[in-house]
Every structure is written in C-alpha cells, then in structure tokens.
C-alpha cells in the first residue's frame with residue numbers, strides 16, 4: 345500500500361514540475377513577443393509628408409529637405425547662393 349502512495353505522490357510531483365516548466369516557457373515566449381495592441385514600429389516613410397525641391401522639382405520626404413529662405417531643397421547644392 346505504501347508503495348502505491350509513493351508512486352501516486354511521484355506522479356503528482358512530476359505533473360506539477362512539468363506544468364511549472366510549461367508555464368515558465370509560455371511566460372518567456374510572451375515576453376519576447378510584442379503586445380498585439382501596440383503596432384510594432386510602423387514604417388515612417390508611409391506616413392511622412394513629401395515636398396519638392398524648389399530648384400529641380402524632385403519629390404522627397406520632408407525630413408530629408410534642406411531648408412533655406414522658406415523653401416525646400418533636395419540637397420545643399422541646389423540651395424541658391426545667398427545674395428547680400
């Protein structure tokens with residue numbers, strides 16, 4: 345009879361040990377996966393405003409614009425020299 349109790353206790357111990365291991369593994373996975381509610385790094389180019397160069401008319405993102413006297417230019421080379 346005591347042998348049966350021993351085996352039942354062993355089975356219960358193994359059951360709880362395996363369950364704890366599985367829960368830890370699931371928790372680890374959840375920590376590495378970003379939450380569903382938050383969008384993971386949306387591409388900024390898709391929502392960025394565009395502008396055109398006042399010199400050559402090239403269209404490009406506003407963040408790459410070279411600004412001079414209230415106008416946007418594609419590169420410093422297209423900024424007209426300042427006349428004083």
Ligand SMILES: [Zn+2]
Pocket residue numbers: 397398399400401402417418419422
């Ligand atoms: Zn240009």
